[in-house]
Amino acid sequence: MYFLSDDERKQLLKGLLPKTRQTEVADELRGWNWHQPPIEPVYPVRLALHEVAGRYCPTGRDVYLRHVQGLKAEATVAMIQGALFHAVVGSVLLAAKRIIYIHGVERYRDILKELTSISESDEFGDEVRSQLSRLPADQRDQVTAKARTLRDFEVTRIAARIQDILVRQPHIGTDSLASLAIPVVVEQKIDGSFMGLSSQLSVDAYTALELMILDTKFAQKRDFHRLTTTGYAMVSEAVNEYPVNIGCIVYARFVGDRLTVEKDFHIIDDELRQWFLEERDQKSRSVYEELDPGLADDCPGFCSYRPHCHPS
Template sequence: MLSAWSLVRALRKAHAYRGAKPVDEGLRGYRAYEPPLRPRAFLDLTMWDVVYRVCPTRRDLWLRRREGVQLEPSDAMRRGAAIHRAFHETSRAVARAILSGVDPWDAYEAGARLCSRMCREDPYVRRVCRGFSFLWSSIALELGSPVAVTEMVVDGSPLGMSRYLRVDALFEGSVVVELKYGGFRRDYAVAVAGYAMALESFLEIPIDFGLVITVNGDGSSVRVYPIYIDDALRQEFIELRDEAIDTLLSDVEPPRPPSCPPTCPFRRACLGA
């Protein structure tokens, strides 16, 4: 089961890289006023717009932002939304209980009761929910307080991003946490870099580390991936952001790809089905 020690152990692995690969100060978010961070246009981009592209030609971005097409959520997207809700709600429930004076394990029970009420019809989400309750309680037990801030809103506008970017969690004030349903993908690490740079601009402090937490298909496995937010991830985020800006500023509609991804939430609108 995921615990505070799991997060700390993962972060130790990421720390090993910092000495060998220090971050270029020119790629920190608080340098957003100068190239390469300064955007060519300020388009209020979301992380989905920039990093989580579905279509290889960026046609999904065009349909959503230029044509106003609404996505059709897949079963996986709905399951992911339910997991995020459990993640945030248990964090708040455990924090409220601890701040009211109860010990961490009684706070865990408060979170578990919330899970039973919130997820009656979905045993999968209920199981994951109880795991999150254990995580928040163990953090409080090990570190003395509920130190993770969940669903933090960050102003990403200096980087050309939305003024309302939502970071899944901020651990110990400087570790970006990204929660995902399914297996690990590199673009999750790139998103962590984007959130870190937005936080650097917002807080004016360096952010070097992140964690990607993945929940598998049946809820039996929760894994933690440590991320050192190095120059390569930062540069990749900047390139993807600039590519998204160029797509939206262009008057040329992106073509359909040779093979349309079956999971694309814009498939029906794109193919005219």
């Protein structure tokens, strides 16, 4: 899902990248200026990035209940499915890299054969099986079928990329093949403490070829989803002192037995950066000063904290 099609790459190179050169980001909003306002953390609170960026609770009361009241909500079915599908994608990408390095370019037929065997297998890795076991029994077969669809899609894309690269680059080495065929780092660990965030952050995917932060959602579109890529971009700038201007939300949905993928490319501009900082400061203040932000007027029915806010 993280690989760009020819049309998407053209959109990125000819459309979005030129716009980033015209859209100048204020230097004070670059992550490397974490030591001074407005980025400098106001409160000694370390929140997870998803707590800052997730506005599923309109008032942010979920963060208050978790950190101040010490309430732990049970994961919803949607949350478990999302974690499971993320695990499927990550496991396929890691397995494919491992297979390339084990066999090397000279045994490319063995690479393709072993990739095919992944699709033909009825088994999943430990993490995927663990997530499946958390689901209600009557939903496991349906979710397993979706996981297979997702896995097969990723395997097919990787195999096609390997063959395309080998055709065009007859003298390519093993390491180069792996980096070109799978040019993403999944679950990139990064320290967010410079930004007043957790030191144990994990980026869904980072691609060095396009210098872009990617985040995957197995849910409907929300405007605040772009806060996730914005936060990770600013943290990356704080750690690496290199500008990150583009984010991409990958929306994956299942329609019957088919997988559909839509990518939301966006410039990480001043407006998104300011919005992220406002969310961070508001939620950090709520936790530090133990201020209950109150109930939301439109409390979503799927919120895992709803039973605490609206006990029956």
